[in-house]
Structures are given as C-alpha cells and as structure tokens.
Amino acid sequence: MSTQPRRGGRPAGRPYRRPRKDPVRILAFEALRAVDERDAYANLVLPPMLRKAREKDPAEGGIDARDAALATELVYGTLRRQGTYDAIIAECVDRPLREVDPPVLDVLSLGAHQLLGTRIPRHAAVSATVELARVVLGDGRAKFVNAVLRRVAADDLDGWLDRIAPPYDEDPEEHLALRYAHPRWVVSALWDALGAPSAAAQGGGGGDITDLLEADNERPEVTLVARPGRCTTDELSSEETLPGRWSPYAVRLAEGGEPGALDAVREGRAGVQDEGSQLVALAMAAAPLDGPDERWLDMCAGPGGKAALLGALAAERGAALLAAEKQPHRARLVARALEGNPGPWAVVASDGTRPAWRPGGFDRVLVDVPCTGLGALRRRPEARWRRRPEDLAGFAPLQRGLLRQAVAAARPGGVVAYVTCSPHLAETRAVVDDVLRGLRKESDGTAAELLDARELLPGVPALGEGPDIQLWPHLHGTDAMYLALLRRTA
Template sequence: MTGPAPKSAPRPHRRPKKDPARMVAFTALRAVDERDAYANLILPSLLRKAEKNEGFERRDAAFATELVYGTLRMRGSYDAIIGACIDRPLSKVDPNVLDVLSLGAHQLLGTRIPPHAAVSATVELARVVLGDGRAKFVNAVMRKISTQDLDTWLEQVAPPYEEDAEDHLAVLYSHPRWVVAALWDSLGVWQPQHCGRTAVSELLAADNERPAVTLVARPGRSTAAELRDSLPAEESEAGRWSPYAVRLVEGGDPAVVPAVAENRAGVQDEGSQLVAAALAAAPVEGRDELWLDGCAGPGGKAALLAALAAQRGAALVASESQPHRAALVAKALHGNPGRYAVITADGLRPAWRPGSFDRVLVDVPCSGLGALRRRPESRWRRRPEDVANFGPLQRGLLESAIEATRPGGVVGYATCSPHLAETRVVVQDVLRGRSDLEYIDARPLLPGVPDLGEGPDVQLWPHLHGTDAMYLALLRKKS
C-alpha cells in the first residue's frame, strides 16, 4: 500500500522587477489623472529624477515619453478596446489598474514592441504597483488585447459611420465626441470645400501625431541660418512658413543650440510665430512706438514681439495677470536689446491709460483645442461648458485691448483654439454695434501660407499647415 504522493515544493516567491521607464510613465499618468497635472510639466521633473539613478539612459527617457504621450493621445480608443475585453464597466475599474492597462495597450497596439514582451512587461509593472492579485487580471486582459491589431480592434469597437459619424470618428481617432463635432463645424466654416469625412479624419489624425520641436530665431539676436548651422545637417530643416522658424527632426535637441542657451532663440510653434509676425507687419496710421502684449504668459510671443519692436525703435509692455507666468515672461525677454517692461496686471482692469498703444496683441485664455498634439490630456479634461465659460473673459479682454489702442492703431485677437465660439463669434460679438473698428485682412500678412479661407481673419490647422490650430483676427481702430 502506497502513501499519498509527496506534495511538490511551493515555487519560491519572486519579487517583481521594476522597469524604470515604465515606472516613470505610470507615475506621470497617475499625476495627470489624480492631480490634473499637465504631462509636459510633470514628465520632465520625473525624468530628471530618474536620470540620477544608475542605468537610466537617454533611450529610457525617450521610451517613457512615448509611453506617456502615446497613451494619453489614444486613451479613448484604448478605453473602448479594454472595455470590450472585460466584464464590467470601465467606471468600475480601479484607475490604477486602468492606467496600467492603457500603458500595456499602447505597447501592444501603438509600438513595435513584440506582443509577448509587451504583455510580460505590463504584468510585471502590475505586480510592482498593484500586487500579484490584480496583476492576474491585467494578464488576462492583456492577452485578450494581444489577439488583434489596432485596426482590427477599432473596426470591432467603433459604431458604424452610417449610424453615428461623429461617434465613429471619436472612437477611431481617440477624441471626445463633442470635440469631433466642434472641429467638424469649424472646418465647415473655414474650409467648406474640404470638410467631408476625409478632411475631418486628416485633422483628427494630425492631432494624434507627435509634433516636431520648432525653434524661433529672435530677429536682431539670431537667425534661422545660425540655428541650422549649429546643428548637424540631418537634425534640422527650415520652417515651412515663418522666416524665423527651424524645425528639428527626430533626434534634434534644442538644448545644444547656443542661441537657445543664450536666450537669443527659443522653442515656439510656427503658428505662434506667424501670429506675432502678422501683428508686427500690420499697417498702422501714424506713430509706431509702443506695443502691448496683454496676455503675455508664458512669453513666447512677447519675446518675438520684443525683438521685432527693438528693430524699429519701439518698446513693448508685456502684461500677465498671474505672477508665476509673469516671471516666465521676464525670463523669456531677458537679454532683449530693446526697451521693454514686464508687469503683473489684470487685462480686465488695465494698468495703463486708454489709447496708450500703437499695437496690441491679446492671445486669450481658451480651451486649448488647437494644441491637442502638445497637450493630449486636454481633450479628456475639457468639457463643452468650458468653452462657454471662457466666453465672457475672452470678450472682456478683447474689449480692453481695443480701449488700450489709440485711433489708427492695430489690435490682434488670437487664440489656440479653432472652436467657433472662441474665435470668430467672439470678435463678431464685440464688433457688433461699434463703428470705430475695421477688419484688416490678415491673409497677406502670412505670405506663402495656403488654405487660409476667405478672410479677413485666419485659422491655421495641424493637418493643412503643420502648426497648432491658431486663430487670428486683426482690427484697426479708426482715426
């Protein structure tokens, strides 16, 4: 008679191994979700901290950056796919678990990481930050996701286009439905001949592309040629529209450019450069001595305006209502050879007399829907009511800018949003009933830039111009 079979020895417990790049990415996502942090602000500090650890290399930083931004951009699509792989609503899933799954989904569906490696690394991350129990759930979901590629999944989870076009595109291109609707409406006004399904899809796809880093040479202090000469030829190219722009290709690092280190140049989207340059080029009647940037933070447009003003012997006042942003403006303007002043002041309660300025720019606070390439988390954070809430402030700032401008001077109203309620509607509302203002056609002041519509105001687009979706209206105060 034989006894019971001997029990096999239990497998020794293995401590999960931390992957530094994935840990940085997870920590950044949690900060975005829990504290409404912006990825472009929180991620650099996390990377600097990680770089102090031995073995954390530049490629780890690049990988962590791709994980964070790629996951945030495609979160809507990944949520739909994850939802198809679990037996409960996403709202019932622990946010920590959902962030791990989203990072894993991006590795499986949005990178070239082999599926087995993506699953294994995600489960290992889950063991570190969630524990062994919930790591088993992550493992099961990841294996389901790994059975199909992204296109196949999207065909399966997106509603048919014929039944709900906006909802279909929202899932396919990872935008909230209301944002899809708003962008489609705006595109229909600005590009009526090109506002069908293909054009909207191209716009939404452009929002999901990682934007190139663009430098600005500040006139009189540096040139685009100098910036390009300071970089290997394969790491830069001339800007498409702005004479001050240099675009960095993959691998280009602005930190190694001497002019950037010396504050003679900076990092600035080409759309923002065009707005500042157009205001500076608009014809004024009479003197041209004193300019105002009424919403100057964080200082990119102010720095370009100050450089252009210095070339003409004009002075710039850069006003910002928030002290910490005013400090950023002062930093951006440091070293400018011309005359300038940075002040902390509320644009709705001006610190200057009416009619003081020859040129005034107000780049007003807005929903930021024009910069979704750079701040992908904004698409999930904003709500339709936010657009309405910005309206009174935007109208008030434009009215204040008009009062600050002397007769014969020029006002520029700009915003990084293509939403009609933040752009043309604001300007038309303020102009209604006034006879002391006239539009300046802004299109000739952006030479060479195509597809600017019928004017006189202009709207830039990521898919047409490769810029943020900046809006600009130029107004002259009649003599």
C-alpha cells in the first residue's frame, strides 16, 4: 500500500469548453494540493479556506454551512483512506501510480471517496468529479479521470476490499492495513502497543485492534476546556453541547458547533483542547509532592493548550508557571494562550535540551515531547501516510534528552510528567525505561522513580496495569495520549 507523499504542481492547460464550476469540490481539491505540495495539515489549512469561501457571495463562489460540511467530509475522508483508494485506483489504471501526476491522482481520490465512502449517487459522483477535472486539469485529463472512475464505480468498497486485501488468516496486518486504511507498519505498531504490559487490561489480552483502527477513522468531537478560575463548564453549556467524559473542565460540542462563536473562547478564558490532553495535565497537577508547590515548568509548551490549563491551575494555588518553547513563533502562540491568566507566568523561547533555567528549581515539570503523532490520526489523517518507521530513530534522541533535562529541572521531591501523543512503544515506555536506567548508571547522584499515574485520574476506566497510562480513542474517546509520572528522589 502506497505511503509516499504524492507531490507535484498543478499541470498547465485549459479546457476546450467552459465547464460548470463547483466551488465545494474546487475547494476540496485545493486543500488536498496544499496538504501534498506544502506538507500542510488539513486541520490547519482547511478552516481558513472554509471561512473565506463562506464570506463570499454565492454568485462569486461562496458556500453555505451545508457546502462547508461536504467540503470537510471530502477532504478528511479522502486523506483518511488515501492508501486504500490508491490501491483501488492502481487496479483501474494502466500504469504505475507514480507515473500519474499528483493533481490527477488527487482528483481521482476525491472521486473514489465520493463513490466508495459517501452516499452520493454513483452517476453524480462521477459526473461532478469529471467536471472538476475539466476545471482544474483540462479536457484531456478529464477523459482519463472519467474512464478510471467508471472502473472504480463497478464495485462498492466492500467488494473492492475483498479483491485487493489478502485474507485475514493469511496476512492479518496487510488485511487490516487495507481494510482500515492505515500503513502496515502503523497497524503493527498499534497492535504491539495494545498488547504491551501497560495496556494489557485494555480490550482483553492483546486488545481489539479493529476497534482502535475504526476509531482512528472517525471524525473526532470538538472538545472545549473551561480554564479554571476564568470560566466554568456551565458558561460553555448549551443545547448544542455535552459534558466531558472524564475531565471536570471539559465540554463537548455537537457536530457542526463552532468554538469561535463562544465569547469565552474568543476571550481566551476557554479553548479547544482534546480531553486526553486535559487529563495528562490534570494528572501532573494532582501528583503528590514532598515539599513546596510554587514553581511549575512546561518544557515544550507550543502551541499553548496545556500551558493555559496548567497556568490556570497554578494560579489557583499561588504557583508560578514558566512555559518554554524552542520555536519563537510557537512561543508567541503560548503567550497568547496565557494572556489574561490571573497568576504569575512567563514564556521563554528556549530549547529544552539546552535549558535557560537553573537545574533543580521546579516543583512540577511537564514535558510533552515531539513525536510521530500516531495518537492523533483522527485529527490529522494525512499523518499516517506522511510518517515513516525511520522517523522513530530521529525522534528517539530528542525524546530521551528532553526527559533527562526535565528530571534535572525538578527539585528532589518534585514530579515530572512525560507526555507524548503517540502510543508507539518506542516513544513511550522505552524512553522512560532508558532514561531511568541511565540515571541509575550515572555518577552525578540524580535519581527518579515511577509513580502510579492511574490513581490521579479517578473514574477513568481501562487504564491498564500501570504505573503509566495509555489513553485510547476507542476506549476513552480521546487522542492516544501517553503519560508517565516520575518523582525525582535525589
């Protein structure tokens, strides 16, 4: 199954007749091109494109809320199943996919999703996609698109999967990879993580990999956080919201809800934050301390969601928060998220592996390390096709270095939260185990121990055997956030 980015510019050429322009599908196509050409993320490029289109007059290509919902489904659905659609399209063309221009392949994928992943009637899906091809590719390529999509339309998704996926008992990983649209290596990694000791109690034994893969393919809810001391969940609640599942500060928006329509969100007193992200911050803030509780550190704070929640919690206790972020533009986002926080806080543009603060000065330290992002595939469906197994080797030294510096930043008796939005074992328990093992071998006297993080999330089920925590989309409705809590003992 293809996992290579399909890069390339838009081909030149004009249609021979004036085709009917479809602003929804044109917008979806342009979003896919931005994702491919600029390595952008759909959840970052699509919203401003939708806002701009909704501000236009319908006579000038403007769209309404229903059109925006269709464009969103076309973009996310096409990206989510890109590898599976590539495998199906490959059966319908007379050349290797690498020889098909990327813009043509994007149009074909949009058509395949309409045919196989939506309720749009087949004739309408083919016709609309061919018209799109005439607009963005020209008449000649539109004829190619028409021929390929008519072959795709000869069967439904289940029929195609029966044809292209090997039987489960012959090759379970490839079967799941094609049926649930994940690269094979990601299926293998998630399966391993579900069977890990820290997840052994989840899903019975090895866990239910199909439930997890299905959850990755669902559109996530939009979850808000009411920042304590600045907003309440009651202020965010309405007929269009539901209470959070686990976090006392969470509110879930109904499908189609617009966070920016809420005063509290516009004013920064509340924000959009996955409930898993809230839970790991709350666990760090609730961990028992030996000694004072006055100085908190968020080491990799960009873009600022956890920092804003931690800053509000710290302010309630009279503690100060220092938020550090390596990239200056992301540090500015953190400062914006913290604006209006009542307690003392500061933001510095600092590399956590070469810290600007003195060691041993913090009571609580959170380090949310850069990672593959395999825990957020619901939100960033293109990431599954963009990441490679070799990316793990690139992140490994950074993750270990940041955790070592986090332990060094904590005072003896202080706590450290190691957090990552990936369930891959190479990014979770392997990192923690290696750092703890290294501390025992080093001669500077620094030492740390694992705490049982499960006790700090009362009411949250299926947290495994501990002492660390792995949250899951199919079990908790959250991103697959990982948390290990350490106490510095010397």
